[in-house]
Amino acid sequence: MRLDPSVYRDLLLSILPELVMTGWALVLLLFVAWRHKTTRDLRIAGWLTLAALASTAIAIWWLWWNHTEIEGLAAMIAADDFRWVADWVLLGGAALTVLISFFYLEREQLLAPEYYVLLLLATLGAMVMAAGSDLMVIFLGLELMSVAVYVLAGFDRRRARSAEAALKYFLLGAFASGFLLYGIALVYGATATTNLALIGAQVSIGGSSIMLLIGLALLIVGFGFKVAAVPFHMWAPDVYDGAPTPVTAFMATAVKAAAFAALLRLLNSAFAGVPAWHDILWWLAAITMVGGNLFALGQRSLKRMLAYSSVAHAGYLLVAVTSGGPEGSSAFLVYAVAYTMMSLGAFAVLSAKGRGGESDVLIDDLAGLAGKRPWLAFAMAVCMLSLLGFPGTAGFIGKWYILIAATSAGQDILAAILVLTSVVSAGYYLPVIMAMYMKPEPIEAAHVDVLLDRWARAAVTAVVVGLLLFGVWPNRLFELARTAGASIQRPTTTTTTALPPTPTH
């Protein structure tokens, strides 16, 4: 199906998933204005959210099934397989977040169904980011997502740490947005357009100017903040630590994946002709992997450890981005699927153990969990091994794909850094397994209240099954990722006449 963005109907079709999501968000907003008192209202809101995510996924599937493409070059929004697959990852992450939010909100007495509205809006923003093929659309999506997540981070408003997290995230996020906007402005100044494809065409013809390079650097800094790459990661541990755990899980997975999707599209379609970004990202990836893993090694709190580990994983994803090419994009998608599952699974188990935000759960507090809650411990062990990149789990497959992308791009040293830092990561993932399986319970009733309700259990089960399944039989996932990864960089067959006039300096 080919869409012509100058026709109204086609334009609406190209943003159908976002429209469906927006409609649901408005319905949900009306609903919570009317019913927001009891836990039952909260449940209904949660179910409506799941319905919203499911119907959006179906809309995406429909567009994907019909091979939707957008005619012409300079559209604001892309319609390619990369967008659909990235959207599915985001929706999947959001759905798992909803499933672990049910019991969490009730247990922590966060009886405000607006939570789900914000979650939907954040997901919507993430989808817009993954879809945008224009700097302004990407920025729009980023802000929509970020503002919703700022509020979500401070959702547990009775706890000081949650408020601190929200404020910190807001201040630094706003700062990062400033960088990003300034970068957009400079790029616009250099190329007279904000459209990614047109920027790419400009660059391939006219080469890069100093202004463009500074703009690119600022864009990378802005995204560096959003994905929590070292040295722009300072906010991440505190924010992840303070936010309610399901929100942390959402931030670590969907928010990060959306920022990476936008970054990939930006670099591959707009800056393919500027090789400088490979070098910048090379260093960014290297220090993020080294830094994230080394910082995580020193953590005793489970939640902070997971926060730093998500920094480390941002480094692995940066390796995929740096490698570039269709391989890099496919590797990103595969890893994003694996990472979303294993990270959410780990946070789900953590939320079962903790109380009051889980920031005080030490790794050693899990001691003896395997004896009392064997399935929960098993799920956590699978997630940890997958995060470690152990064969038989999806985490290994993802890492393997990234390594393939890196080595085939000639980045052997980066690949070596990746595996060496993975060895370091064994130093903090294994103690979790050790505590659960090899240490005795500190007191008899240490794990009595470690419980998940049935929906959270369903989420954890789905995660474990998915991790093991993709770990052993990833063929379908590869096919999907391969076509999607290739779709992001269709060779541009433009002529100069399609371009806007070059600005006169």
Added chain:
Amino acid sequence: MSYGPWVITLLLTWPLLSGLIVLFVPTRLAKQVALAASLIEFAISVPLWWAFVPSGGMQFMVDLPWIPAWGIHYTVGLDGISLFLVLLTTFLMPLSVLGSWSYITKRENGFYALLLVLTTGMIGVFVSLDLFLFYVMWEVMLIPMYFIIGVWGGENRLYAAIKFFIYTFFGSLLMLVAILVLYLHTGRATGIYSFSYAHLLTQIGTLGPAAWWLFAAFFLAFAIKVPLFPLHTWLPDAHVEAPTAGSVILAGILLKMGTYGFLRFAVPFFPGVALNQVVQLVIVGLALIGIIYGGLVAMVQPDFKKLIAYSSVAHLGFVVLGIWALTLQSVQGALLVMINHGISTGALFFLVGMIYERRHSRLIAAYGGLARVVPLFSAILTVVSLSSIALPGTNGFVGEFLVLLGSFRTYPVITALATTGVIVAAMYLLTALQRVIYNPLTHHENEKLTDLSARELAVLVPLLVCILWLGIYPKPFLRRMEPSARQLIEQVRPGGTQGEPPFVTANEGGGSQQ
């Protein structure tokens, strides 16, 4: 159905399946079920001995696509090198289950299930003929061992377990990158992207200076596993803390994966580097240091288990020496030492475990004069120790003699020095033997020790039979190894086996009966 290619797949899936079953049977039945499962596994593998045709190629091959997008196949097969390691694995597993019968008292289901899963991993390493599959198996067997040490180990088990894990993980991940580079290199050169062992081996072409890095990555992974001095420090910790079955499997099979890796991958893939004068000298030198240093350190150990652990470093030094000497005799000798070490050291660990169960001490000084109290135990310990020392007539002699004989032509000086390792072995083991069995009975706790039970004899007798069989008549083993060893040497050094006598007619077995 005739005995055919399905057998390897069955050997791989059966332990996994039965491991799952063991996990869910009632606890009191766990060990019985595990014993039955491992005996069935052994029974499946035994006919391989006869079905195997002594020739150079791979047999019982299965080749199915697994992840076709990357040229990853499920390819398994056996040759004269891996056959015995597979048989050794299936042979030691029932004994390990039986040896843990009363030693393991908590979480029995988990323990026996892990032992069975471990079997799959170990056999998988030896039969994989696809480098991706090999890597997966190589890592997969890490987890059960990690749990076995960490959950059922001694006092300091957490430290030992994580050290074991991280050492191995470190080496194997570098190997992973090397495998990938190899895959992309041959893929670009030939247009066929495949992880198949045969494809990579024949199409590897000229690698240029990259060969050095790739060899280093493979070598490091295997050298850690062997373990080659100075990468051996994880071994004493892991051995001492692991439960008896864990130590037996660790010494008997896991260490052999490193030397197997040398033979199968590191040397044939990069003959240019492996046969470089300096590289050879460094590696053989490290092996020699391992032989002497391992023996000397073993001599001063107060802990019997640690003594055996260090003796492993020495024995594996002989294997590395034999592999790098690369003559028909030395390679076959190395293969025999691999098997012998699995049997003798396995038996030693079993014996230490049995006495530990009675006395709860592994210190040599805690014993003395046991010959009068537990004569059967003492007799068996003596025989096993002598075989570990390589006394003529036992298995140990045949292997080490062949290694020394074969290596002498390549490295006369180093081999002469390595021979002193045999003397050192006699010094530490005989001293320990004397202090445990013969000296006066000074500890009164030892007066009430009970001798070996029928179950314990059932563990030890098969090992004793092997010790004598291999010591007196190793020909059936050598006959099956020879074509594969010859092929390997020819592959690495064309014409390397010319002028060497075909072994099986040589009189080395009888020569030991002087």
